[in-house]
Amino acid sequence: MDMNQYLDVFVEESKEHLQSLNTSLLELEKDPNNITVLNEIFRVAHTLKGMAGTMGFSHMTNLTHDMENVLDALRSKRIKADMAVVDILFKCLDALEGYVNEVISTGGEGEQEYKEIIKSLTDILDKSPNTKTQIKKKKAKKKTEDNSIAQNDKELRLNLNIYDKNVILKAIEESMNVFQIHVELDKKCLLKAARAFLIFQTLDKYSEIMKSMPSVEDIEDERFDNSFTVMVITKHDASLFEKELNSVAEVRNVEVVSITEKHTENIIQGEDDEEYLKEEKPDTAASDSMAQAQKTGTIKRLTNKTVRVDIDRLDVLMNLVSELIIIKTRLDDVGTGEKTNDYITALENLERITTSLHDAVMKVRMVPVENVFNRFPRMVRDISKELEKDIVLYMSGEETELDRTVIDEIGEPLIHIIRNSADHGLEKPEERAAKGKSKTGSIWLRAYQDGNNVVIEVEDDGMGIDVEKVRKKIIERGFEEEEAAANMTANEVIGYLFEPNFSTADTVTDLSGRGVGLDVVKTKIEALGGTIELETEFGKGSKTIIRLPLTLAIIQALLVMVGSEKYAIPLSSIREINNIYPDDIKNVRNQEVILLRDMVIPIIRLHDILGVPPEKADQKQLTCVVVKKGDKLSGFIVDSLIGQQEIVIKSLGKLLAGIRCVAGATILGDGNVALIIDVNSIA
Amino acid sequence: MEAEKKQFVVFCLDTEEYGADINKVTIIERSMNITRVPMTPPYIKGVINLRGEIIPVMSLRLKLGLNEIDEDDDTRIIIFNVDNVTFGVIVDSVSEVMQFEDIQIEGVGNIISDKALDYISGVAKAKEKLVTIINLEKLIAELMPA
Numbered sequence: 001m002d003m004n005q006y007l008d009v010f011v012e013e014s015k016e017h018l019q020s021l022n023t024s025l026l027e028l029e030k031d032p033n034n035i036t037v038l039n040e041i042f043r044v045a046h047t048l049k050g051m052a053g054t055m056g057f058s059h060m061t062n063l064t065h066d067m068e069n070v071l072d073a074l075r076s077k078r079i080k081a082d083m084a085v086v087d088i089l090f091k092c093l094d095a096l097e098g099y100v101n102e103v104i105s106t107g108g109e110g111e112q113e114y115k116e117i118i119k120s121l122t123d124i125l126d127k128s129p130n131t132k133t134q135i136k137k138k139k140a141k142k143k144t145e146d147n148s149i150a151q152n153d154k155e156l157r158l159n160l161n162i163y164d165k166n167v168i169l170k171a172i173e174e175s176m177n178v179f180q181i182h183v184e185l186d187k188k189c190l191l192k193a194a195r196a197f198l199i200f201q202t203l204d205k206y207s208e209i210m211k212s213m214p215s216v217e218d219i220e221d222e223r224f225d226n227s228f229t230v231m232v233i234t235k236h237d238a239s240l241f242e243k244e245l246n247s248v249a250e251v252r253n254v255e256v257v258s259i260t261e262k263h264t265e266n267i268i269q270g271e272d273d274e275e276y277l278k279e280e281k282p283d284t285a286a287s288d289s290m291a292q293a294q295k296t297g298t299i300k301r302l303t304n305k306t307v308r309v310d311i312d313r314l315d316v317l318m319n320l321v322s323e324l325i326i327i328k329t330r331l332d333d334v335g336t337g338e339k340t341n342d343y344i345t346a347l348e349n350l351e352r353i354t355t356s357l358h359d360a361v362m363k364v365r366m367v368p369v370e371n372v373f374n375r376f377p378r379m380v381r382d383i384s385k386e387l388e389k390d391i392v393l394y395m396s397g398e399e400t401e402l403d404r405t406v407i408d409e410i411g412e413p414l415i416h417i418i419r420n421s422a423d424h425g426l427e428k429p430e431e432r433a434a435k436g437k438s439k440t441g442s443i444w445l446r447a448y449q450d451g452n453n454v455v456i457e458v459e460d461d462g463m464g465i466d467v468e469k470v471r472k473k474i475i476e477r478g479f480e481e482e483e484a485a486a487n488m489t490a491n492e493v494i495g496y497l498f499e500p501n502f503s504t505a506d507t508v509t510d511l512s513g514r515g516v517g518l519d520v521v522k523t524k525i526e527a528l529g530g531t532i533e534l535e536t537e538f539g540k541g542s543k544t545i546i547r548l549p550l551t552l553a554i555i556q557a558l559l560v561m562v563g564s565e566k567y568a569i570p571l572s573s574i575r576e577i578n579n580i581y582p583d584d585i586k587n588v589r590n591q592e593v594i595l596l597r598d599m600v601i602p603i604i605r606l607h608d609i610l611g612v613p614p615e616k617a618d619q620k621q622l623t624c625v626v627v628k629k630g631d632k633l634s635g636f637i638v639d640s641l642i643g644q645q646e647i648v649i650k651s652l653g654k655l656l657a658g659i660r661c662v663a664g665a666t667i668l669g670d671g672n673v674a675l676i677i678d679v680n681s682i683a
Numbered sequence: 684m685e686a687e688k689k690q691f692v693v694f695c696l697d698t699e700e701y702g703a704d705i706n707k708v709t710i711i712e713r714s715m716n717i718t719r720v721p722m723t724p725p726y727i728k729g730v731i732n733l734r735g736e737i738i739p740v741m742s743l744r745l746k747l748g749l750n751e752i753d754e755d756d757d758t759r760i761i762i763f764n765v766d767n768v769t770f771g772v773i774v775d776s777v778s779e780v781m782q783f784e785d786i787q788i789e790g791v792g793n794i795i796s797d798k799a800l801d802y803i804s805g806v807a808k809a810k811e812k813l814v815t816i817i818n819l820e821k822l823i824a825e826l827m828p829a
Contacts, residue, residue, distance in 0.1 A: 323735055565719065610721040650737045652720070652730065654768050655826040659722050665730055665737045673718035673732050 010055055014100045017044050021093055022378055032081035042071045057109040060099045066121040067092050088120045171233045184227040184253040193222040195250055202244050207234030314365055321361045322648040326667050328354050333669035366401035369447045372411045373398050383422045390429050390440040397447035402454055406528050413521040417458045417544050425462030425542055459543040465536040467493050494534050498522040531680050559642035563612035566674040568647055568666055573679040575626045605637045629683040688782045694774040702814045709762040711777055714754050740771035765819045783807045
């Protein structure tokens with residue numbers, strides 16, 4: 001059977017499930033007795049098993065099957081969710097991810113059987129006080145104590161109550177047989193529910209099923225180990241059932257016990273109703289939490305009603321909307337002659353609708369950073385174990401949204417930065433205690449929107465960066481001469497950390513220290529059109545700030561003339577516009593600056609940066625556009641202002657993508673191209 | 684036996700004729716307004732707006748080491764698409780489409796050594812004309828992101 005067409009769906013859905021499994025396992029670790037979470041984990045493992053089975057991935061199916069057994073044991077409180085168990089479950093999760101990755105790269109699940117993990121799983125089950133082999137005795141013992149049913153308890157598995165007793169007695173009166181049939185399925189049986197259904201069907205043919213343990217619903221949902229017990233009333237005799245049921249495939253053992261009056265003798269009213277109630281209560285408690293889980297499950301499902309859409313289709317949609325806006329801008333210009341009121345109103349309506357349309361389409365491509373952030377708690381947990389440090393990760397702003405393409409790329413740099421904090425930044429608990437800090441190190445991961453950018457911060461309260469140590473290394477490695485290095489500001493020194501092959505680590509660990517990481521991070525982030533900065537305070541901690549542009553946008557921009565060329569400056573970066581006199585420009589340490597209401601702002605002449613041949617020589621007044629980059633202000637000198645306009649950012653294409661000062665291009669109403677200035681790289 | 688015939692768009696720079704694989708040609712446009720882009724190699728003249736798409740344009744003269752001339756009515760911009768990258772090339776004029784069989788195209792390894800050689804993948808002979816076949820991939824190789 002050709003399963004290839006389903007591979008894509010399998011991979012997509014598996015990834016989602018594995019992610020949810022990850023989150024749930026972390027929650028379970030914090031709260032081992034949380035039944036809702038356990039059920040959620042069970043449900044996911046079960047779904048994964050079904051999916052793997054359908055695709056024919058037998059190794060994956062086996063692994064999830066064994067996971068289910070352990071999870072079931074957890075659910076019924078036969079074993080406790082302690083550190084060892086949770087660790088094994090995490091290992092299972094990793095193994096499953098391994099299988100999915102194998103599927104992604106080769107289309108098959110590979111040969112890995114993860115025998116050690118499976119062995120660990122079975123070990124857990126064997127060690128548990130109430131394993132399957134001992135269940136019979138324990139259950140029976142319980143019955144002796146609670147149910148006060150006497151000696152034949154080994155045979156009687158069902159908890160009978162007063163109602164059952166009446167039915168049994170009535171049946172016996174009418175010379176019908178009452179049997180307790182215990183069916184054990186093969187351990188390797190994969191579709192237990194289907195098998196059980198067959199058995200029920202067979203039983204139905206010859207008898208009336210009175211009671212079953214576990215309940216019929218549970219059996220249908222496969223919430224049972226490998227065996228179940230039913231009580232039936234029939235005219236036929238035991239041998240028929242034995243024969244019929246044994247002939248069903250994958251049935252390992254059938255036990256038919258005749259229930260007689262003797263068995264019912266010890267069912268007393270009251271005590272057993274209590275017992276009945278007692279039995280019901282844990283059931284209802286379980287079913288309550290299950291209902292709650294289902295409710296939250298359904299609520300969750302309602303809010304997550306999603307459709308999978310090909311990214312290419314979204315791109316086409318985005319382009320069409322962009323074209324629409326360009327044409328709308330042209331309409332603005334075209335009608336300059338005879339603008340009647342009607343025309344203006346219609347145009348304004350059109351403007352409103354196109355803006356809404358654009359926002360809606362933009363939202364389609366925006367994905368919350370949560371998708372990237374949610375794998376970090378697990379990573380930090382693993383790292384803190386590996387390094388024997390106590391680390392807690394605080395996240396905020398996960399709902400901040402980024403374009404899909406950016407989300408895909410930002411994961412790796414963030415992993416690297418967080419690893420750096422954990423490995424180099426945070427000290428071991430003893431060191432921290434000695435310094436008077438709390439033993440637990442903290443890492444903060446924040447995301448928020450700032451103007452036209454999304455800012456992601458990674459902050460730690462570790463030991464910060466020793467600027468002097470870095471300075472020494474710069475001299476040592478020969479990057480700068482001693483004098484030059486001595487004159488460098490702290491920021492410039494820190495900037496060197498982003499150079500390739502630069503590392504102050506004395507030893508190279510598995511995680512970091514080789515000096516390859518930060519420059520790769522910087523390159524990646526700049527490729528996305530963003531910037532990265534590092535702030536630090538020696539002894540207190542460090543903060544890495546990543547700024548990413550909200551790309552593919554239609555933005556408000558200010559059109560300016562520089563020489564004879566038109567350029568666009570994103571309005572969100574502009575703080576104010578001033579007319580200044582050439583005399584106002586002072587020189588401080590070779591940098592032109594201007595005094596703006598008590599602030600000293602560096603001046604940047606765009607002619608020089610952009611290599612534009614200067615047109616007018618001496619001007620009486622200069623136009624200065626004050627732009628902001630985070631908290632930093634700079635003044636761009638331009639020749640004249642054209643006006644404010646809504647523009648569509650168009651990429652310059654692969655060939656010219658690396659150009660620094662230009663963030664893209666836009667097509668003006670007259671069909672000409674204007675370049676968009678990348679404020680962040682110039683300021 | 685049918686030999687492999689390939690079609691080439693033949694264009695001129697000065698008096699020399701050059702050819703490029705027709706499969707890689709998207710469209711040939713007349714000369715239009717080119718917006719200069721700062722911080723680019725000198726042979727990149729800038730970008731144009733081709734029906735809503737921004738396309739970088741280079742001067743083949745400058746790229747091959749010839750001097751620039753003023754454009755005239757015959758100047759054309761040939762838009763190529765190579766490996767999903769679209770770019771334009773300014774040429775003096777475009778003459779025709781010619782067909783060459785593989786055997787008619789000779790390699791140039793041992794004829795001249797010139798740095799322009801990188802961009803030439805061969806020379807085709809037809810009716811006493813020599814047409815230099817341009818290697819388009821090499822033309823944009825240094826601009827392609829690593």
